[in-house]
Amino acid sequence: MTITVTPLEEGFGAEISGIDLSRPLDGEDRRAVYQAFLDSRLIVFRDQDMSPDNAIDAARILGNDLEPHLFKHFHHPDTPLIMVLSNRVNGDGQPKGMKDAGTFWHSDVSYKPNPAKATFLYAREVPDEGGDTLFCDLTAAYDAMPGDMQDRLHGLIAMHDYNHVPRDIFSKLDVTPPPPCPQPVVRTHPETGRKAIYINPGYTTHIEGLEADESADLIKDIFRHCLQDRFRMRYNWRAGDVVAWDNAATMHSATTKNLDPAKHRTIWRLTVSGGPAF
Numbered sequence: 001m002t003i004t005v006t007p008l009e010e011g012f013g014a015e016i017s018g019i020d021l022s023r024p025l026d027g028e029d030r031r032a033v034y035q036a037f038l039d040s041r042l043i044v045f046r047d048q049d050m051s052p053d054n055a056i057d058a059a060r061i062l063g064n065d066l067e068p069h070l071f072k073h074f075h076h077p078d079t080p081l082i083m084v085l086s087n088r089v090n091g092d093g094q095p096k097g098m099k100d101a102g103t104f105w106h107s108d109v110s111y112k113p114n115p116a117k118a119t120f121l122y123a124r125e126v127p128d129e130g131g132d133t134l135f136c137d138l139t140a141a142y143d144a145m146p147g148d149m150q151d152r153l154h155g156l157i158a159m160h161d162y163n164h165v166p167r168d169i170f171s172k173l174d175v176t177p178p179p180p181c182p183q184p185v186v187r188t189h190p191e192t193g194r195k196a197i198y199i200n201p202g203y204t205t206h207i208e209g210l211e212a213d214e215s216a217d218l219i220k221d222i223f224r225h226c227l228q229d230r231f232r233m234r235y236n237w238r239a240g241d242v243v244a245w246d247n248a249a250t251m252h253s254a255t256t257k258n259l260d261p262a263k264h265r266t267i268w269r270l271t272v273s274g275g276p277a278f
């Protein structure tokens with residue numbers, strides 16, 4: 001097979017064509033996909049048709065260790081390594097998947113000491129409109145910051161907490177939220193060595209060692225900078241799409257809150273484990 005890597009027209013990321021993820025890939029193809037993931041921070045494959053095992057094998061191109069999501073209720077019936085994001089309900093009214101997963105800017109699992117390295121989504125069905133995913137390139141945002149701002153942020157530590165954006169899902173599902181955890185405000189990528197902003201509106205509560213006002217103002221300034229249009233893009237899903245991104249270099253937001261319940265959206269999510277961000 002001949003792999004082609006084409007930068008997406010809008011924003012950042014790259015589309016990889018010439019790959020059928022339902023078939024075993026040789027070492028050369030796997031290395032090419034991995035390099036595109038590192039270079040582009042977000043990769044897209046179109047027109048895929050995968051079984052759960054295929055999806056697990058494909059996600060492992062980005063890292064061998066996959067982790068189940070802490071919400072067991074939404075695991076795929078065949079494997080805990082796939083979490084089902086869906087607005088479908090069973091005949092008895094029970095949800096077939098998690099309906100609203102992260103409709104706020106965040107980097108996956110930044111609220112734990114070992115955050116997710118990569119997230120791999122595979123769209124099984126999508127509505128003709130609505131349900132886009134928004135992405136923000138935090139490496140480009142860091143690079144474009146004035147030097148004095150970069151200097152100010154180096155060495156700062158921020159606290160991340162899953163419960164920062166209020167949500168009642170833990171009590172509903174009888175899951176205990178993890179305790180808050182510290183993360184660097186500027187994260188150096190473990191493989192590329194590039195620096196990126198590593199705070200996000202969804203999970204970051206405050207910056208350590210600053211007065212509350214000062215911390216809040218600084219966080220606001222950082223997000224105002226990062227969330228400029230030039231660092232962002234909106235991904236419009238088609239059925240069969242796979243999108244995988246580097247959580248050390250990007251943040252994202254779902255837009256499923258206002259999705260028409262008559263329009264169905266079902267996406268499989270797999271999470272590639274990562275090491276500490278420090």
Ligand SMILES: [Fe+2]
Pocket residue numbers: 101102106107108252
């Ligand atoms: Fe997420």
